[in-house]
Amino acid sequence: MKRSRILSTGSFLPEKIISNEDLTQFSPEARKLIAEKTGVQTRRHANEAECTSDLAVAAARRCLQKIAFPPENLQGIVLSTSSPDRMQPATATRVQHVLGAGNAFAFDINSVCSGSSFGITVVDSLIQSGKFKTILLIASEMYSKILNSRDFSTYPFFGDGAGAVLFQAEAGCSGGVLHCCLETDGSKNDTICVPGGGTMLPFEKMPGPRSACFRMRGEEVFAFTMDKGPKIIRRLLEEAGVAMEEVKCFICHQANINILHGIAGQLGIPKERFFVSLDRYGNTASASVLIALDEAISQGRLVQGDLVVIATFGGGLSWGANLVRI
Amino acid sequence: MNEILEKIKYGILDLFPEIGKVPITPEMCLGTIPNYDSMAAVNLQTFLEENFPLKVSMDMLAAEMPLGELVAYIGRYVKNRN
Numbered sequence: 001m002k003r004s005r006i007l008s009t010g011s012f013l014p015e016k017i018i019s020n021e022d023l024t025q026f027s028p029e030a031r032k033l034i035a036e037k038t039g040v041q042t043r044r045h046a047n048e049a050e051c052t053s054d055l056a057v058a059a060a061r062r063c064l065q066k067i068a069f070p071p072e073n074l075q076g077i078v079l080s081t082s083s084p085d086r087m088q089p090a091t092a093t094r095v096q097h098v099l100g101a102g103n104a105f106a107f108d109i110n111s112v113c114s115g116s117s118f119g120i121t122v123v124d125s126l127i128q129s130g131k132f133k134t135i136l137l138i139a140s141e142m143y144s145k146i147l148n149s150r151d152f153s154t155y156p157f158f159g160d161g162a163g164a165v166l167f168q169a170e171a172g173c174s175g176g177v178l179h180c181c182l183e184t185d186g187s188k189n190d191t192i193c194v195p196g197g198g199t200m201l202p203f204e205k206m207p208g209p210r211s212a213c214f215r216m217r218g219e220e221v222f223a224f225t226m227d228k229g230p231k232i233i234r235r236l237l238e239e240a241g242v243a244m245e246e247v248k249c250f251i252c253h254q255a256n257i258n259i260l261h262g263i264a265g266q267l268g269i270p271k272e273r274f275f276v277s278l279d280r281y282g283n284t285a286s287a288s289v290l291i292a293l294d295e296a297i298s299q300g301r302l303v304q305g306d307l308v309v310i311a312t313f314g315g316g317l318s319w320g321a322n323l324v325r326i
Numbered sequence: 327m328n329e330i331l332e333k334i335k336y337g338i339l340d341l342f343p344e345i346g347k348v349p350i351t352p353e354m355c356l357g358t359i360p361n362y363d364s365m366a367a368v369n370l371q372t373f374l375e376e377n378f379p380l381k382v383s384m385d386m387l388a389a390e391m392p393l394g395e396l397v398a399y400i401g402r403y404v405k406n407r408n
Contacts, residue, residue, distance in 0.1 A: 027375065029384055030368040037364075150372055153365035210340075217361055 003176030004127040004167045006326060007134075010063025011163040011294040012055055013281060014046040023156055025149060034156045039257025043159030043282030045144040051085045052162075053094040055287075056140035059162035060099050063136070063294075069166060074104040076135040078123050080115030080286040081108055082315065083142045087197070095138065104136070112192060113253050113314025115139055115286030116163075120310065120322045121180040127169045138164045141285040146194060148213040157256075158214075159282030163290025175305070175325040179240040181232055182320040188224070192216040192315030216315075225259050225313045230266040233311050236321040244269060247323075248306040249296055253313055254278035254288035263311075275301070286314070302326050330378075330404070331397045337373040342366065352397060357389025374400070379407060 019042050020034045035041055046055065056079060064071060077099075079092035092106035111118040116139045123135045140162035147155045170176065195201055196211030206212065229252065237244060250273055252260055257278060264271040275292045284291060289310050296302045306326045313319040335350045344360045356362055356370070367387040374382045380403045386396060 025372060026368060027371055027381070030371065033364065033368070150369070150376075152368035152372065207343075208340075218365055219361070219363060 002128065002130070002169050002171050003173055004124040005170040005173055005176040006324065007166040007168045008063050008067045008069065009163070009165050009290070009294040009297055010059050010061070010066060011161065011291040012058035012062060013161045013291070014044045014050065014055065016045045016047065017042050018045050018159075020156065026152055026156070030152060037256075037258075038157050039276075039279050040157055040282045041279045044161060046142050046160045050142070052081055052083055052140050052142045053085050053091050053098065055142060055160060055162035056081075056091065056095045056138045056164075057098045059140065059164040060095065060136060060138055063164035063166055067166075071099045071101040072103055074101040074134055074136050075132045076123075076126065077101060077104045077106040078119050078135060078137050079106070079108050080111070080119040080137070080139040081141060082110050082112045082115065082285055083146050084108060084110075091140070092138075101136075111286070111314065111318045111320075112316060113255065113283070113285045113288070114312035114316070114318045114320050115314070116289045117180070117310060117312040117320030117322055118182060118318070119286075120165075120177060120324075121182055121320065123167050124177040124180060127167060133169045134166070136164060136166050137290070138162060139287040139290045141287045143214060143283075143285055146212070146214045148210050151213070151215075153218050154214055154216060157283050159284050161281055161284040161287045161291050163287050163292075163294055165290055165293065177322060177324050178242075179236060179323040180320070181236045181239065182318075183228070183232060184316050184318045186316065188220070188317040189315075191220050191224070191317055222256070222259065224317055225255065225319075226262050226266070228313055228319045229259065229263040229311060232319055232321045233263070233267060233309055236309065236311075236323055240323050242307065242323060246307055247273070247309050249302055250274045250309045250311065251289050251292045251296065252311045253283075254281065254292060255283045255313075286312070297326065330400050331393075333377060334374070334393065334397060337370070337377065341369050341373060350393065352392065352394025354393050355389065356387060356391050356393065356396070362389055378404065380404075
């Protein structure tokens with residue numbers, strides 16, 4: 001049987017570190033709430049001149065350079081982003097060009113913060129189809145440029161960053177993507193959104209520029225993740241016939257430390273088995289789990305043969321989970 | 327006082343468009359603003375501190391606070407300052 005095996009991972013975070021105390025547009029009283037409510041201490045912000053594809057290319061280069069993989073040997077690039085360079089064309093097309101991956105197809109997927117679970121599933125399906133051998137999945141986000149800097153319910157919690165994973169078809173191996181679950185509840189498509197700039201509210205009809213900024217109803221999102229997060233992890237492991245104890249590390253979307261601890265508590269798993277990077281990077285939307293995966297491997301927290309659960313939740317509302325053997 | 331109320335009304339409509347056509351009156355408690363929570367309170371605090379020369383504590387922005395009381399507090403502050 002052919003499997004989509006992880007050949008390499010990479011990530012890139014912009015250099016500029018923004019601490020909670022740097023967010024002086026909010027009162028000192030409010031700034032103290034940031035860490036308390038979400039666990040975020042610092043986040044990274046890209047420079048004025050950078051765009052989402054720049055972060056994607058940097059993460060992709062790190063991923064490929066680790067194993068000296070020539071970009072021209074890539075057959076495909078799938079880019080998850082909910083903060084694209086432009087409305088069109090796909091951000092992945094600029095990544096393909098700048099990376100020098102002239103033989104690869106390139107397209108975007110947008111499932112907001114759950115984009116990496118959807119991306120892993122799409123890449124795995126393309127490889128399973130037998131038509132492609134080597135595909136690079138990238139998740140890249142630059143929320144600092146789609147947020148209202150005066151909106152306390154969003155601005156302090158997000159950061160910029162990108163992660164990349166190189167998948168290759170391999171026959172007869174026990175590693176790779178073992179199982180995937182995806183779910184969506186479109187009746188809640190207003191809970192997390194950028195209301196303006198699309199066909200529903202074109203730029204010309206927007207009451208003001210803030211309509212093109214990201215919005216979310218935090219309490220609804222919290223309740224949704226606490227409900228769906230544990231359920232999809234249980235479903236994933238049950239369908240794959242894998243016991244919770246066999247999983248070395250749980251990499252969940254890095255939205256909020258209280259959500260991660262809540263999911264761990266509901267599943268009866270020690271919270272130490274949940275990887276955490278949101279304290280340093282904030283919520284990097286769909287990039288968060290690929291950045292965390294790269295860090296977990298780089299730190300030796302995940303080694304060859306280990307089982308990892310990747311679980312994500314985000315706008316749509318959408319949520320997903322992947323079981324992967326490193 | 328009316329001027330302060332009008333300015334705050336404008337801010338509430340801008341910050342919380344989901345309030346729709348619900349009338350914004352001095353009797354209205356802040357908690358009746360849809361999805362009003364501690365995050366929303368900080369957004370209102372940021373708006374007030376940017377538009378009036380004062381510091382507003384989070385206690386003043388509790389869900390039970392009637393808008394009229396907030397307006398009166400700002401009015402007293404502005405009057406004393408002048």
